[in-house]
Amino acid sequence: MTDTCQDLRRRVRDLVAEWDFTPRCDSWASGYDPDFSQELGRRGLLAVTWPKEFGGAEGTNVDRFAVSEELLRAGAPVAAHWVGERQIGPSLLRHGTRELQEEFCPPLARAEYRFALGMSEPDAGSDLAAVRTKAVRDGDSWRVTGRKIWTSGAHRATHLYLLARTSQEEDKHAGLTEFIVSMDSPGITVSPILDLRGEHHFNEVVLEDVHVPGRWVIGDIGAGWPQVVGQLSFERGGPERFLSTYPLLTAVLRANLADDTARRELRALAGRLQVLRRWTLENARAMDAGHTPSTHAAMSKYLGNKFERDVIAWARPLMPRADRSIRALYDQAVAASPASGIRGGAAQVMLSVIAKGKK
Ligand SMILES: Cc1cc2nc3c(=O)[nH]c(=O)nc-3n(C[C@H](O)[C@H](O)[C@H](O)COP(=O)(O)OP(=O)(O)OC[C@H]3O[C@@H](n4cnc5c(N)ncnc54)[C@H](O)[C@@H]3O)c2cc1C
Known part of the structure; x- marks a missing residue:
């Protein structure tokens, strides 16, 4: 990990520690706090890959991965800026006129516009x-x-x-x-x-x-078609596709709820988490190299969704001993789970994209 990534992670952790919020699962889709998003913008933690003239930091997609991962792990309320920062800004920077970039990218980097x-x-x-x-x-x-x-x-x-x-x-x-x-x-x-x-x-x-x-x-x-296909790589290939249930996983562990069986199963989950992390980082690296990793992103989404469902199945037998806050995380994860396999493209469609190896 580069010094820049370390620094970004530390700055996100500082803000998360300062901010008053209740961590939630699926926070990138349903954790809504525009003030938090704007504070991220003020601290230079949004749009890190964008040119400085448009409010960015000219960092890499690997840097952005570090920021996203920290926010998602914390279950922070990031839904207000997520779509605009993840895919609209990058799409404008790829395809938009300079006039459009000047009009939209700086307010998106400050989380003033919500898409x-x-x-x-x-x-x-x-x-x-x-x-x-x-x-x-x-x-x-x-x-x-x-x-x-x-x-x-x-x-x-x-x-x-x-x-x-x-x-x-x-x-x-x-x-x-x-x-x-x-x-x-x-x-x-x-x-x-x-x-x-x-x-x-x-x-x-x-x-x-x-x-x-x-x-x-x-x-x-x-x-529009080739452009939107490129946008879908940003939409499908990020860490939100496997970290939506992470706050539940860590809350269960922190509360020491895992019995012997759960601890054994946890090793397999931890291994899969590392695989998904590395796999998804490859999407970021591919984007940094100027590629559109559509097939790779579809794989991230498909495998990430399976992982998130398995985290829920792992936590289920432990819920009778869980306190109210952990059960709330579990309920959020369960509620989001059926939709997670569909939003951004259904699982069967991901398999079809993968099988065809579409670029
Ligand atoms: C929580 C959530 C949030 C969403 N947010 C947005 C949003 O903000 N903006 C937006 O535009 N859309 C959004 N969507 C819509 C989402 O992108 C679509 O639901 C998704 O693309 C599937 O389309 P559909 O619902 O029309 O299902 P259909 O296309 O009718 O598919 C139904 C089922 O048929 C199967 N199927 C379909 N085609 C194939 C195929 N070629 N091969 C194999 N099986 C196939 C799949 O199992 C699929 O689940 C959201 C969906 C959800 C669940």
Whole structure:
């Protein structure tokens, strides 16, 4: 580990120790505290890979891995900035115009903007290229009409990343374009979709003739598909894909709840955790080398999800002796578990990506 990584880890630990929060499982998706996110930004712990002129530190994706790992291990409330910092900023830096980068990257690095992902639609989930939301030109601008679903955090977002169809082509992967949409635009209706526990994380977002400025197109018109595939590597290939249940694992150990059987099983889990760590670090290294590790990221997601489910199964028999705070972590892990295999791409689809070895 480099000195920079060590320093970043220490700075994250300092902030985590100072901040008043209750650790939770799945904190990158449901631990929401915009003040915490903004404090990370003030301390230079967000956007560490971005150019300095856009609020970054010109570090590596391995540095960013160190920051993310510390935050996730602590179960810190990072959901407010996660999507924007993980994949929107990097996507803008790869494909956006300089004007777009100047407009969005500095506020994202300060966690002032919160992004939701408008990819999935009622008939376009695993088959994302089937997107039907339409964007048509209106002078220098665009008008967007369509329906997005499962849009996590849209009710709290300032902006929506939107994948829309800008032309009808024979190949459905062609004719897609990426946009940024302001969530306070007239014509947007956000309706909650409650999960099984009655909690509100995701939404349906209906767009009716929504105005989008021409400068808010990301990259080339019609090149949305290859661009979004690159974005999915950031989405699928990070440590959040195996550390969502880590706060539960450590809380059980700290409370000394593990019996002999659990301790034996723990050795196997600890070994797998190391494998996943190294594997996922390879994604970061590949990104640093300028690659888009789609297949490798799909493997991280698939194996990480299996690991998280096995942590829950490991903890289950120990719960009768657990106190309320540990049972709360267990409940959070169980509640997030079915969705973890689906969000960001279903497990079977990950296997399909891996089998085809898609780049
Ligand atoms: C917690 C959570 C948060 C989410 N947040 C967002 C978000 O913020 N933004 C967003 O755009 N989307 C979001 N999604 C949507 C998510 O990306 C989709 O649910 C996912 O891509 C699957 O699409 P689908 O639900 O339409 O299922 P379908 O595509 O209908 O698939 C259903 C099942 O069919 C099987 N299947 C489908 N295709 C294949 C195939 N080719 N090969 C083998 N099996 C297959 C899989 O088992 C799959 O689980 C979220 C989902 C969840 C659960």
